[in-house]
Amino acid sequence: MSRSIVRCVLAPDPVPQETTAAGQVAVFIAITLLIGIATWLKVRGPATSRDRTGKDVFLAGGTLTWLYIAGSITLTNLSTEQLVGMNGNQMLLLAWWELAGFLGLMILGFVFVPIYYRNNCTTVTELLERRYKGGSIRTVISAIFLLGNLLIYLPAALYSGSLFLKSMFGVDWPLLWFAIPMAVIAALYTISGGLKAVAVMDTFSGIGVLAIALLVVVLALYAVDFDLFSGVPAERVSMIGSNQSPIPFHTLFTGMLFIQIFYWSTNQNITQKAMTAPSVREAQKGVLAAAAVRVVVIPAIVVIPGVVGYKLFGPMGDASYGRVVAHVLPGWMSGAFAALMAAAVIAHTSAILNSSVALYALDFHDKFVRKVENFWKLAAWASAIFTISSIALVPAFESAKSIINLLQELNGLSSMPILSAFIAGLLFVNVDARAAVIGLLYGVAAYAVHSFILYKPGMLFPEQTFYQHIGLPWLHYIDVMVAVLASSVLVALAANRLIFGNRARYVGPGARSRR
Structure with a gap:
């Protein structure tokens, strides 16, 4: 890497100049449009080709290949809650969440996927209704999932994404200025293309996010001469957590595995993506690919920039990742990453929105209101209502000390x-x-x-x-x-x-x- 490029990459002023800001915005808009057009070209088809069943809307008609399953599972999990929240702890220790996720995905692929396909499930709650004497457990758990999505996960995704963009661009705008456009676009994806559009967008934006996030890791390490450890408190670079840390070491052998089993194997937001393949084998290939990404790529990108941020700027909490990205990336690439991260937030939000609509449509509306004749129409109305409520709750998360620790405890x-x-x-x-x-x-x-x-x-x-x-x-x-x-x-x-x-x-x- 030449010294001139290094000086460009490691510009000391994180706030871009006017010309750089214009370039960032231009790249941001261009990439956002490119992802949208690529997604539309992949999922387009005549309106008559879409049926009105829940499987078409919520499981992409069972047509997705392993690549899109892996991409959707990865991006449903890896959004700004992880990049912002885990790096916001500014500790290597948080990588254990991702490393343990490998085991959770293995259990999903080889234990739960065959069970879900054998029972022809659209929601995880359908499985419970078939296993128990009576359907009340399905209704209660579906209500818990739905309330969790509406009150916690949807607004948290919009909050963390907005915080990242605000921090990276160095502006003092209200978070809602970022949250509202992303929420509206996410709703449009859900309404117009269902889970298929969400999965395709997940994959396209995910490839870009992972590539630039890895580049951020390399450049962040370069910014501190690849010396991650000196001048940083030992507890921030140790993988052995104390009893006062976010992940005490002994908890890896107590509750960690069960948390992973719940998240990857019984959580509607994740398992729904694994039910979109035409066969169990294709679904398992997608899960295995997601597991490989989980253990090889994800740990580095969710902790190293945060520790570098501590070394460069001191304790910054959830604002750390955006500050590091703005510091190490050239202006035009910051705009590209911002666009990809916005796309990831939109796809992540769309995925949770789609699973929320599925739970409402199949477990409540279809059972207690009236038989659903057109799931696409119901999904449009429900998506609009859920989007408005999620936007309204974004300010409630601004007082959170750490978004990722808050989410884990609420879980x-x-x-x-x-x-x-x-x-x-x-x-x-x-x-x-x-x-x-x-x-x-x-x-x-x-x-x-x-x-x-x-x-x-x-x-x-x-x-x-x-x-x-x-x-x-x-x-x-x-x-x-x-x-x-x-x-x-x-x-x-x-x-x-x-x-x-x-x-x-x-x-x-x-x-x-x-x-």
């Missing part, structure tokens, strides 16, 4: 209780759906008590958490997730026997050999 309210319903339903038969609901509600309440009372200093004891008071200072929310999961399953099975008079029978691994 605990629903993730382990929901996973308990899948475990009880898949490993046992003759379980009443109402018993599973009791176990699930217990799990939500138990984790809420942990998060808002026992884990908060000063709630019960001055300047101490309850766990510190009883001699368990190491107990972390990831540890508590395991206890919530196990106890939720036990509560469900106990309620099934004691309240509903059913004797559950274990049918999981090893059941046949014990007969």
Whole structure:
């Protein structure tokens, strides 16, 4: 790399000059239009070629190949919450979320994908209805997923994307100025092309995002002479987390795996993408490709720029990644990356929006309002309403200290209780759906008590958490997730026997050999 190029890349002033800003905007608009046109050319077809079924709208008609499945799974996960939030911690330790995700994807591909295809599912909640005696568990879990998407994940995606763009361009505009256009475009993709358009856009923008994100890693390391460790506190470059860190090391062997199983294998936003292939084998190829990207590429891009940001600018929290990108990339390339990141936010938002509409249409409207005759029309109305509510909630996230840590902790309210319903339903038969609901509600309440009372200093004891008071200072929310999961399953099975008079029978691994 020549010295002149290096001086251009490592310009000390992160705020572009007027001419550079014009170039950024021009590149931004050009790439945004290019991705939109490429997506339209791939998914276009006469209106008469689209049927009105839920499978056409929500599963792309079962026509996607492994490449688009891998791209969609990757970008549904890797949006600005990860790039902004994980780099915002400015610690290498956060890479464990991505490394552990490899195991979660393996379980999705080889355990859950065959089950979903065998049961011809469009939503993950359909599987639960078939496994339990009664449909109440499907309705309750669908409501939890839907509320989580509307109240947390959609506005969080728009917030983190807006924060990134605001930080990178160095402007003092309100976040809603960025959030509204991205939300509207995301809704248009969902309304006009369904999940197929979302998956195609995911793949096109994902290739660009990963390429430039890797370039940011290289240039960020170059900016500190490839010396990531000197002058940085040891806890920020260690992969062995202390008990006070976001990921204490022992939690890798307690709750981490179960969090990954929930996220990759039972979460509608992710698993829906794996159900879009024409066959189980094609779906598994897509999942395997996503797993390879997860372990080879993603860890570096979600932590190294954050640590470099700490070394260059000090603690900056969630604003760190945008500042680093603006610092190391030349102006025109910053505009390109901004366009690709905006496309990633739009695709990520569209994916969550599409899964939200699927849950509402199939689990609520079709069951409790009236039979859906045209899923495309219903998807349009629901997408518009959900988009407006998501935009309205974006300002609520501005007070978050760390967007990724906030999301992980909020996940605990629903993730382990929901996973308990899948475990009880898949490993046992003759379980009443109402018993599973009791176990699930217990799990939500138990984790809420942990998060808002026992884990908060000063709630019960001055300047101490309850766990510190009883001699368990190491107990972390990831540890508590395991206890919530196990106890939720036990509560469900106990309620099934004691309240509903059913004797559950274990049918999981090893059941046949014990007969």
